[in-house]
Amino acid sequence: MSIYPVLWAVDHAPVRDAEERAILTALVIKGDFDGMNCFRSYGTLAGIARVDAKTVGRRCREMEKRGILRRQTEHLSHAWLRIPEKQRPVPWEVMIPAEWFGPAQLADINDQRASMGRPPLTPENRPSLAEAPPKKTRADKGSKRPKKADQQVDDPGTDSPWVGIDLTGAEACDPGTGSPHPGDYQSGPQGLEVPQPSKSPSESPSEELAPSARSAGDARRASTGSGARAARGGSAASGKRASSRKKSRLTADGARAVAVVEGAVPPSLLELLSGRTVPHTWRVSVLRELDRSGRTPKQLADRVARRWVRHRYQSKLLSGQGLDNPYAVLNALLAAGECPDAGCEDEFLIDTGAECRSCEGRKAQRxxxxxxxxxxxxxxxxxxxxxxxxxxxxxxxxxxxxxxxxxxxxxxxxxxxxxxxxxxxxxxxxxx
Incomplete structure (x- = not known):
C-alpha cells in the first residue's frame, strides 16, 4: 500500500457520493503503489462501506464506465493468482491520472514500475478524468410540504387524563407537577405534588393529589429508572470487579514462587516494559504454568533464562535490532513447549537430561x-x-x-x- 493512491481516492477522485468514495478508498488501501492489483470481494467492500454487496457491484461498474476503474488483465499479483479460481474477485486498476503526481513522485513510481516490468505512467495510459456527474435531485425539491386537512389545532396528541375536565385558576395554567415550599426557611421541601385525577374510583382524594406526605427520599426510592441502573451498574458491577480482583490476588506461597521466576527475567527486557516490571497477568500465567506442568519455580526460572539466550533475544538487543514486542517475548519465555511429552523441557527430559525422542522425530519430519x-x-x-x-x-x-x-x-x-x-x-x- 502507498499513501498516494489513498490521498487521491479520499480528496481528489471524481466520485459521485460518499458510497463511491468509501468503496474506492477500501479498494486502493489493499492495492499497489501505482493503483494496480486492487482486489477485494464485494462482501468485504460492502462491510467497509456499510452498503449491500449488490450496491458495491453496481457502483464499481458505474465507476468503470466513467474511467475511474479498469479491469486488470496484465501484471497480476501472486497473491491474486494463489486464490482459487472460483473465488477470485475482480482485479481493478484505479486510473489515477499521471498529471496528478508531481514530477519527482512520477519519476519514482516509474522507476519502481520499470523494476517490476511494467510500462511507465504517461498521460496516454493514465489520462485525466472528467468531473463526477451531478446527483439526482428530489422530485419534490423546492415545493412546500402540504398541510394535513384533518389536522386539529386543539388536538392534545395523547390520551391525557385531563381531557374533559374543567380546571380553573392556577390549575388550568399548569396541570403538571408542583413542588410546594414551606413558609419558613428552616423547613425542608415537602416533596412533589402531582395533581392528576385518579383513574380508579376507589382511591381517596389524598392519594389522587400526589404524595405530598411522602418525603423526597421516598420518592427517589420509588423510582424505577435510576434505581434499576444503580442495581445493574453500581454496587452489583463493583461487586463483580471486586470479586475478580480477589480471585486474581496472589497468595503468600504464590507470590514467593512468582518472585523466583520473575527474578530470571533479564534486566534488559524489563527496561522495555511499562513501569520496568512484568504485568500482573504474566504473574498469574506463571502460577497457571506451575500448576499445569508440575514444574518447580526454579525449573521455570531456568526455562526463562535459557530461552532468552537460545532464542537470540539478547543478541538482537546487542546488535541494535531491538525487539518489536517485548510483551510477546515475555510470554514466549514462559509459554509451554510444543512437545506432547509432559516431561520434555525444550527438547530435553526434565528428569534425566536426555534428548526427547518425540522432539527428534518431529525435527526429522520438519x-x-x-x-x-x-x-x-x-x-x-x-x-x-x-x-x-x-x-x-x-x-x-x-x-x-x-x-x-x-x-x-x-x-x-x-x-x-x-x-x-x-x-x-x-x-x-x-x-x-
Missing part, C-alpha cells in the same frame, strides 16, 4: 536435526550444542566443543557489549 539418508544424499550433518540447529559437515566442520560459529559470534558480541557497558559504568564512577 527437515531439522538429523536428516534422513535418502534426503541427505550421504552428506554428514551435526547439531550445534547451543542453538540445536543442524550444520553441514562439508560447509562447517564440527568443532571440538560442538558450538557453531554463529553461536560463537553471538557470544563474542555479547561479551563486547558487556565490556563496553562496564567501561561506561567505571568512567561514570570516576567522574563522580
Amino acid at each position: 527437515g531439522r536435526g538429523a536428516v534422513p539418508t535418502q534426503r541427505s544424499g550421504g552428506r554428514a550433518w551435526w547439531e550445534c550444542r547451543t542453538c540445536r540447529n543442524p550444520k553441514l559437515e562439508r560447509r562447517e566442520p564440527k568443532p571440538e566443543d560442538g558450538v557453531c560459529q554463529d553461536c560463537n559470534d553471538e557470544a563474542a558480541l555479547a561479551l563486547a557489549g558487556l565490556e563496553a557497558r562496564l567501561k561506561t559504568t567505571t568512567t561514570e564512577d570516576v567522574n563522580d
Whole structure:
C-alpha cells in the first residue's frame, strides 16, 4: 500500500457520493503503489462501506464506465493468482491520472514500475478524468410540504387524563407537577405534588393529589429508572470487579514462587516494559504454568533464562535490532513447549537430561536435526550444542566443543557489549 493512491481516492477522485468514495478508498488501501492489483470481494467492500454487496457491484461498474476503474488483465499479483479460481474477485486498476503526481513522485513510481516490468505512467495510459456527474435531485425539491386537512389545532396528541375536565385558576395554567415550599426557611421541601385525577374510583382524594406526605427520599426510592441502573451498574458491577480482583490476588506461597521466576527475567527486557516490571497477568500465567506442568519455580526460572539466550533475544538487543514486542517475548519465555511429552523441557527430559525422542522425530519430519539418508544424499550433518540447529559437515566442520560459529559470534558480541557497558559504568564512577 502507498499513501498516494489513498490521498487521491479520499480528496481528489471524481466520485459521485460518499458510497463511491468509501468503496474506492477500501479498494486502493489493499492495492499497489501505482493503483494496480486492487482486489477485494464485494462482501468485504460492502462491510467497509456499510452498503449491500449488490450496491458495491453496481457502483464499481458505474465507476468503470466513467474511467475511474479498469479491469486488470496484465501484471497480476501472486497473491491474486494463489486464490482459487472460483473465488477470485475482480482485479481493478484505479486510473489515477499521471498529471496528478508531481514530477519527482512520477519519476519514482516509474522507476519502481520499470523494476517490476511494467510500462511507465504517461498521460496516454493514465489520462485525466472528467468531473463526477451531478446527483439526482428530489422530485419534490423546492415545493412546500402540504398541510394535513384533518389536522386539529386543539388536538392534545395523547390520551391525557385531563381531557374533559374543567380546571380553573392556577390549575388550568399548569396541570403538571408542583413542588410546594414551606413558609419558613428552616423547613425542608415537602416533596412533589402531582395533581392528576385518579383513574380508579376507589382511591381517596389524598392519594389522587400526589404524595405530598411522602418525603423526597421516598420518592427517589420509588423510582424505577435510576434505581434499576444503580442495581445493574453500581454496587452489583463493583461487586463483580471486586470479586475478580480477589480471585486474581496472589497468595503468600504464590507470590514467593512468582518472585523466583520473575527474578530470571533479564534486566534488559524489563527496561522495555511499562513501569520496568512484568504485568500482573504474566504473574498469574506463571502460577497457571506451575500448576499445569508440575514444574518447580526454579525449573521455570531456568526455562526463562535459557530461552532468552537460545532464542537470540539478547543478541538482537546487542546488535541494535531491538525487539518489536517485548510483551510477546515475555510470554514466549514462559509459554509451554510444543512437545506432547509432559516431561520434555525444550527438547530435553526434565528428569534425566536426555534428548526427547518425540522432539527428534518431529525435527526429522520438519527437515531439522538429523536428516534422513535418502534426503541427505550421504552428506554428514551435526547439531550445534547451543542453538540445536543442524550444520553441514562439508560447509562447517564440527568443532571440538560442538558450538557453531554463529553461536560463537553471538557470544563474542555479547561479551563486547558487556565490556563496553562496564567501561561506561567505571568512567561514570570516576567522574563522580
